[in-house]
Amino acid sequence: MTDYGHDLLFGAFITPTARPPTHAVELAEAAERAGLDLVTFQDHPYQPAFLDTWTLLSYVAARTRRVRLSGNVINLPLRHPAVLARSAATLDLLSGGRFELGLGAGGFWDAIEAMGGPRRSPGQAVEALEEAIEIIRELWDTGERGGVRFDGEHYRLEGAKRGPAPAHDIGIWVGAYKPRMLRLTGRVADGWLPSLPYLPGGPADLAEMNRRIDEGAASAGRDPSAVRRLLNISGRFSPSRGSLLSGPPRQWAEELAEISLRHGVSGFILMADDAAALELFAAEVAPATRELVAAGRAG
Template sequence: MSKQPHELLFGSFITPSANRVDQVVALTRLSEQAGLDIATFQDHPYQPRLLDSWTLISYLAAATSRIKLAPNVMNLPLRQPVVIARSTATLDLLSGGRVELALGAGGFWDAIEAVGGRRLTPGESVDALEEAITIIREIWDAGTRGAVRRDGNHYHVAGAKRGPAPAHDIGIWVGAYRPRILRLVGRVADGWLPSLPYIEGGLAGLAQASRHIDEGAEAAGRDPSSVRRLLNIGAPTAAGNPGVLGRSLTQWAEQLAEITLDHGVTGYILGGDDPTAIQQFGEEVAPQVRELVRKATT
């Protein structure tokens, strides 16, 4: 089997609880100590029990030294694309290239509307996401002459200056499940970041969803393998929850390696706030998966 197009990536998905600030910081530091590559946080600006994810990520960038940080996923309907671009690039520069950007088109429309956001239909939200990704990339393109001008159906940018450029090529990953937005991922995004329990058919649905991404990439003249496939997963439980995988650390590693080899998934983000699970995932499971995939692809 040929070499995987992306390096394997392992991370944590920590609940940004406003009443457990010390725990959030401690679990992020533990993620770094355990050797994980990235720590991620849900973004629900309408939810008062959660910390604001962007403020949190900025603080954590100063509280860590190696691990990457990202929203999982950022609520686009409540965040303006030019501001997203400049905020992300700024933090990437300050952190030495340790920020990635995962975006969501929106879904909890009653809550979004309650805090001043505009309610969109599913189709409108996909169109808005594509416009936003285009604007974000153009703002980051500080080396191109001329201001950014976009007169879209959802975002109007009338001469925004470009820059700053981020410290590294930030990946734009999208949380997506339906065919139309999956094709958008293939057409314009750098990666796909769904949560396993929400994929129709679970693991069996990965292949079908991936085909939609491939279709979008091919229609845009892109190599489908250039689009990274990531997955939010849960830790093993004796109950065999469909959102999680194998029940022992070895079985867990073997199943993740199999998913990588069969479906091309190269990023695994562990949901939950169990410090033991986070440590085992980084110190025991991730190295096993890397070795299993290496042996199968060399």
């Protein structure tokens, strides 16, 4: 059993579909009304069927008051880290400290290259992501004097001005699956954000992946609990019990509590574009899961 000690949070993973253009916004507003903690959007700038995720995040931030926001995850190859740092800090300031930075190394390289972005090997993608995280944190650090100079394999800064500083310590959550990326997450990230449907072995895969993150944290002298573990999930609500996350809300709560207590996951983000499912997730699954995890921790 692994428990990293974080409070639970529950969120929504909403498709940023462009037709109708207000659909994703309305779902985000519904998620906030329902009481969810977090609203996230995938980021595929090469996909014309989607709204631009950064513009959408900014618009939703202006239409909401409480819910936290994040990309899930932001496409690094098409968003330069120096500009991304300023964009993230700006959105965090304007939203009252409600932004978290989900960040991905990229993957659909043909589409990225078609948009003018770089084509990177798996090793290069890891290197670029680590460089980007360092650059972003340096630009947020307005306590240091002088501009930021960085001479990396993938990015170069020649005295870039620091700031603005974000309203709160923005968490950098990395979407990662492979060993090198998992170890990087442990070394430098604040959170890990995979998707359950992409794990061939289901929740059982989390144990080995957590181990690699913990190894990365230890190699950098960090406490593994410094890395929050989140999980995008999908499923189906129904009156009768079925397979994993296919059944009534109580079954969902029991299964999510088991994942939390066994694998240390403290954030569950429902991949759904249906307001009724988000409302049920917030009203019944989230509180029941919190109660079960609290009881398990106390025991």
